[in-house]
Amino acid sequence: MFDLTSDTATQPTDEMFDLMKTASRGDDVFSQDDSVHELEAYMADLLGHEAALFGTSGTMTNQLGLRCWLLHPPQSVLCDSRAHVHVHECGGIAYHSQAAVYPVVPSNGSYLTKEDVEANISTDTLCGAPTKVISLENTLNGTIMPIEEIARISQLARSRGIKMHLDGARLFEASQATGVSMKEYGQHFDSVSVCLSKGAGAPIGSILISTKAVIQHARHLRKLMGGGWRQAGMLAKTAQHCIETIVPTMPRTHALTRRLADGLVDIGFKLLVPCHTNMIFIDFKPLTVATLAVPLWEQHKIKISNTPGASICRIVLHYQITAEAVDNFLVLATEIAAKNKIAKLNSDDSAICSRSSSVASSFTDLSAAYPSVQ
Structure with a gap:
C-alpha cells in the first residue's frame, strides 16, 4: 500500500524495531534515559540552541513552546492565518496560554513579510492583547518561507522585545530543499518545534528546542499536560536513526513530488x-477527488485523502513512496482525464507549478482539503 494522505503515514520498519532493542531503558519523566538525552543534545546542537525536549507530537511541542513565552495574560500570538498552531491545534493557544491569536493573511498570497507583521503587531495595552510572540511556519502547505524574510521578521521582533517561535514541523524538508542549514534557521528563533514523525519517518515524536531555562519550564509543563512518558529511549533511538538516514533522502522525495505535480498539471488539473x-495541493475540478481516489486504491493500492464531494486534494509524498507508484498514479489519472474529456490548462494556469515560483497567484485557504490530517 502507498499512503499519500500524509508523511505521518510512514510505517516503522523491521530495522527500526531491531534498533529499539539497543536503546537505553531509563525513565524520561525523571530525565534518566541516555538515548533521550542523546537525541535532545543532538537536536539542540543541530538548531544552534542550548537544550531540547522530546515530546509526543508537534502539537504538544508547539503548545509547550508558546506557553513558555505567554506568561502574563492578556497577550497574543501573531501568525499566518493558515498556521497549524491556529487552525489545527484545537484552540490550544487559548486553552493552554489564555492568549489571543492575530491571524494575518499574507499580502503576497504566499508567505508573511516583515511589512505584514509590522502592520499587525498589537501594542494596545488598554483594550487589546499585546503581541508577545510571532509564530512562523516553515514549510507551510509544503511551501518554503525564504530565509531572508525570516531574518527581516526576526530583526523586527527583537527590536520590539517580541519572542519568535517556529513551527518547524517540516523544517527538515525546507533545509534539504534549499541548502539552508537547520542552525541558520534556528538562529532567528527563540524556540523551535521540529516534528520527527513526518518526513523524517520516525514512528512517534517531536522536539522543542530553546534555552536551558525554557526547556526546564517546558519539561514541567509537559508533565502537567500528561506528556511525561517513561521508557521513551526506544523511540528516541529510532528517531535519531531516522534523522541520520531518512532526512538525507528528502531531495529524492521532492523530485518525485515535482514529477507527480508536473504530470497532473500536464494532464489538465490545476495546482x-x-x-x-x-506536498501537492491539486484541484481535480470538474471531477471530484473520489473519481480518482477509488480506482487508485482498487487498482494500485494508492491511498489519497478523499473528502466527500470535494475536488481539492492534498497529496503528500515520503520516503516510502516509489517511482512506480507515481507512474501508476499518472497513467491512471491520464486515462480518467481522457475519459472525462479534461482539457489541458493554458500556460498561465499551469505556471504556478514552477519550482522557481515562490509566490502563489492568490491566497488560497486549503484547510478544507485536509480537515483532520496533519
Whole structure:
C-alpha cells in the first residue's frame, strides 16, 4: 500500500524495531534515559540552541513552546492565518496560554513579510492583547518561507522585545530543499518545534528546542499536560536513526513530488500552490477527488485523502513512496482525464507549478482539503 494522505503515514520498519532493542531503558519523566538525552543534545546542537525536549507530537511541542513565552495574560500570538498552531491545534493557544491569536493573511498570497507583521503587531495595552510572540511556519502547505524574510521578521521582533517561535514541523524538508542549514534557521528563533514523525519517518515524536531555562519550564509543563512518558529511549533511538538516514533522502522525495505535480498539471488539473517540497495541493475540478481516489486504491493500492464531494486534494509524498507508484498514479489519472474529456490548462494556469515560483497567484485557504490530517 502507498499512503499519500500524509508523511505521518510512514510505517516503522523491521530495522527500526531491531534498533529499539539497543536503546537505553531509563525513565524520561525523571530525565534518566541516555538515548533521550542523546537525541535532545543532538537536536539542540543541530538548531544552534542550548537544550531540547522530546515530546509526543508537534502539537504538544508547539503548545509547550508558546506557553513558555505567554506568561502574563492578556497577550497574543501573531501568525499566518493558515498556521497549524491556529487552525489545527484545537484552540490550544487559548486553552493552554489564555492568549489571543492575530491571524494575518499574507499580502503576497504566499508567505508573511516583515511589512505584514509590522502592520499587525498589537501594542494596545488598554483594550487589546499585546503581541508577545510571532509564530512562523516553515514549510507551510509544503511551501518554503525564504530565509531572508525570516531574518527581516526576526530583526523586527527583537527590536520590539517580541519572542519568535517556529513551527518547524517540516523544517527538515525546507533545509534539504534549499541548502539552508537547520542552525541558520534556528538562529532567528527563540524556540523551535521540529516534528520527527513526518518526513523524517520516525514512528512517534517531536522536539522543542530553546534555552536551558525554557526547556526546564517546558519539561514541567509537559508533565502537567500528561506528556511525561517513561521508557521513551526506544523511540528516541529510532528517531535519531531516522534523522541520520531518512532526512538525507528528502531531495529524492521532492523530485518525485515535482514529477507527480508536473504530470497532473500536464494532464489538465490545476495546482493551487507552488510545489516546493513534498506536498501537492491539486484541484481535480470538474471531477471530484473520489473519481480518482477509488480506482487508485482498487487498482494500485494508492491511498489519497478523499473528502466527500470535494475536488481539492492534498497529496503528500515520503520516503516510502516509489517511482512506480507515481507512474501508476499518472497513467491512471491520464486515462480518467481522457475519459472525462479534461482539457489541458493554458500556460498561465499551469505556471504556478514552477519550482522557481515562490509566490502563489492568490491566497488560497486549503484547510478544507485536509480537515483532520496533519
